[in-house]
Amino acid sequence: MATLIKISEIAQYEGQEVTVRGWLYHRTDKGRLQFLQVRDGTGIVQCVAFKKELPAEQFEIARKLTQESSVVISGTVRADKRAPGVPGKFEIGISQLELLQMAEEYPIQPKEHGVEFLMDHRHLWVRSLRQWAILRIRATIIRTIRNWLDEHGYLLVDTPILTPAAGENTTTLFEIDYFGTPAYLAQTGQLYNEANMGAFGKVYCFGPTFRAEKSKTRRHLMEFWMVEPEMAFYDLEMLMDEEEQFVSAIVQTVLAQHRQELEILERDITRLENVKPPFARITYDEAVERLNALAAETDDPERKAELAITWGDDFGAPHETALAEMFDKPVFVYHYPTAAKAFYMQPVEGRPEVCRSVDLLAPEGYGEITGGSERIYDPDLLRQRIDEIGINPENYAWYLDLRRYGSVPHAGFGLGVERTVAWVCGLPHIRETIPYARMLNRLYP
RNA sequence: UCCUCAGUAGCUCAAUCGGCAGAGCAUCCGGCUGUUAACCGGAGGGUUGUAGGUUCGAGUCCUACCUGAGGAGCCA
Numbered sequence: 405m406a407t408l409i410k411i412s413e414i415a416q417y418e419g420q421e422v423t424v425r426g427w428l429y430h431r432t433d434k435g436r437l438q439f440l441q442v443r444d445g446t447g448i449v450q451c452v453a454f455k456k457e458l459p460a461e462q463f464e465i466a467r468k469l470t471q472e473s474s475v476v477i478s479g480t481v482r483a484d485k486r487a488p489g490v491p492g493k494f495e496i497g498i499s500q501l502e503l504l505q506m507a508e509e510y511p512i513q514p515k516e517h518g519v520e521f522l523m524d525h526r527h528l529w530v531r532s533l534r535q536w537a538i539l540r541i542r543a544t545i546i547r548t549i550r551n552w553l554d555e556h557g558y559l560l561v562d563t564p565i566l567t568p569a570a571g572e573n574t575t576t577l578f579e580i581d582y583f584g585t586p587a588y589l590a591q592t593g594q595l596y597n598e599a600n601m602g603a604f605g606k607v608y609c610f611g612p613t614f615r616a617e618k619s620k621t622r623r624h625l626m627e628f629w630m631v632e633p634e635m636a637f638y639d640l641e642m643l644m645d646e647e648e649q650f651v652s653a654i655v656q657t658v659l660a661q662h663r664q665e666l667e668i669l670e671r672d673i674t675r676l677e678n679v680k681p682p683f684a685r686i687t688y689d690e691a692v693e694r695l696n697a698l699a700a701e702t703d704d705p706e707r708k709a710e711l712a713i714t715w716g717d718d719f720g721a722p723h724e725t726a727l728a729e730m731f732d733k734p735v736f737v738y739h740y741p742t743a744a745k746a747f748y749m750q751p752v753e754g755r756p757e758v759c760r761s762v763d764l765l766a767p768e769g770y771g772e773i774t775g776g777s778e779r780i781y782d783p784d785l786l787r788q789r790i791d792e793i794g795i796n797p798e799n800y801a802w803y804l805d806l807r808r809y810g811s812v813p814h815a816g817f818g819l820g821v822e823r824t825v826a827w828v829c830g831l832p833h834i835r836e837t838i839p840y841a842r843m844l845n846r847l848y849p
Numbered sequence: 850u851c852c853u854c855a856g857u858a859g860c861u862c863a864a865u866c867g868g869c870a871g872a873g874c875a876u877c878c879g880g881c882u883g884u885u886a887a888c889c890g891g892a893g894g895g896u897u898g899u900a901g902g903u904u905c906g907a908g909u910c911c912u913a914c915c916u917g918a919g920g921a922g923c924c925a
Contacts, residue, residue: 435881488885514886820925
């Protein structure tokens with residue numbers, strides 16, 4: 405009886421009789437010889453059917469197999485440099501072929517397709533090699549996030565998805581009917597994180613978050629995954645130290661475990677190998693100066709207008725890209741204008757127009773992948789900021805409570821998983837970084 | 850929401866000045882014992898996004914709408 409194997413481990417079975425189960429990825433018809441590329445989720449292996457070596461009815465099945473038909477194949481593993489596949493270089497000489505289902509005409513061909521067509525067929529597109537590589541890297545990034553935080557003294561404490569009020573501002577929330585009262589899908593777990601921080605010291609939440617922004621860009625989704633660590637007794641510098649260790653660990657783990665997938669994606673890994681602490685740190689003031697200096701050097705008036713920035717404005721996509729291009733790895737930009745950031749961020753002492761906030765900009769135009777800050781821990785100042793912003797303090801009574809019972813300096817940040825995956829994989833658009841992207845005008849499949 | 854571009858066979862695209870709607874892939878049939886998105890021969894496959902208009906004649910020009918893409922704003 406043949407051994408049932410995973411295709412990823414085929415090299416261990418050279419010369420042995422094995423069985424693989426899976427789907428036909430591709431077939432080349434050479435008459436009395438059929439090359440079947442079979443995938444099982446772990447890899448792709450070429451299986452070779454010779455007319456002479458198979459019962460007539462089984463060879464006839466091989467000759468007729470359609471793309472994505474499900475099969476069980478047994479045969480002998482042999483090394484062959486010509487054999488394509490993942491990992492490749494080994495193939496199976498078929499001795500037995502069992503058909504589970506002959507697939508109907510499969511819509512996705514091994515060729516170029518349009519974006520709309522592929523997104524309409526996302527439930528099938530995830531079977532394609534590029535998507536296989538991307539989603540495996542995504543899984544590793546998520547696993548590394550959890551492992552790293554768990555190993556560095558953080559406790560996972562889940563925060564709710566159904567929430568009574570806005571985390572940041574009310575214009576970007578999905579509203580739902582909660583038995584007659586309005587509720588919202590969470591856009592952040594941060595406020596709850598701060599409560600949990602008071603209980604456990606270092607905590608994180610990790611899950612989907614929702615923004616109803618009508619954004620139509622390569623880096624926005626309506627539903628995206630975010631990990632948000634929150635740490636008691638951390639200041640901004642400690643926060644940056646922690647973030648650069650964390651982000652470097654993510655990138656280096658993918659490099660160590662997914663050379664094969666990065667190769668499939670044709671990712672230039674030299675830029676990733678460089679992602680190790682320390683990262684450059686510049687203030688918002690310096691960033692504005694650098695951008696305006698760059699704008700001054702530029703002759704193209706369009707480019708000049710794109711780069712020029714007035715102090716106080718938040719960065720747009722061209723600003724972030726231009727800033728990131730000045731460095732060979734991610735760069736921290738800190739001390740943003742208070743007015744441009746969330747109400748709970750700690751003002752800089754003696755200079756309240758800027759706050760103790762920091763964004764991390766990824767290289768190669770991937771933009772902001774983390775955003776964080778020291779939080780205001782003085783109850784009066786927090787109450788004052790809430791009044792200034794004009795939001796209803798009643799909704800934040802429990803949050804203000806946190807400052808009444810042993811308030812401590814603390815800080816935290818959020819990292820967007822999809823943007824990180826897009827950057828690590830070198831993808832032009834975020835839509836391929838999540839299995840089923842929720843975008844403006846797309847809720848299917 | 851704004852700007853730009855696009856919509857033709859299942860898919861990717863072509864169609865000159867407004868004049869017979871075509872190719873490759875996929876599918877089906879036939880050939881081939883080393884293919885790498887094989888190759889060779891044959892066949893079927895069309896409400897040109899929708900509605901209206903101009904014209905002897907519209908895939909092509911005009912108007913409105915729908916859908917999508919790229920960019921902007923907002924953000925992770």
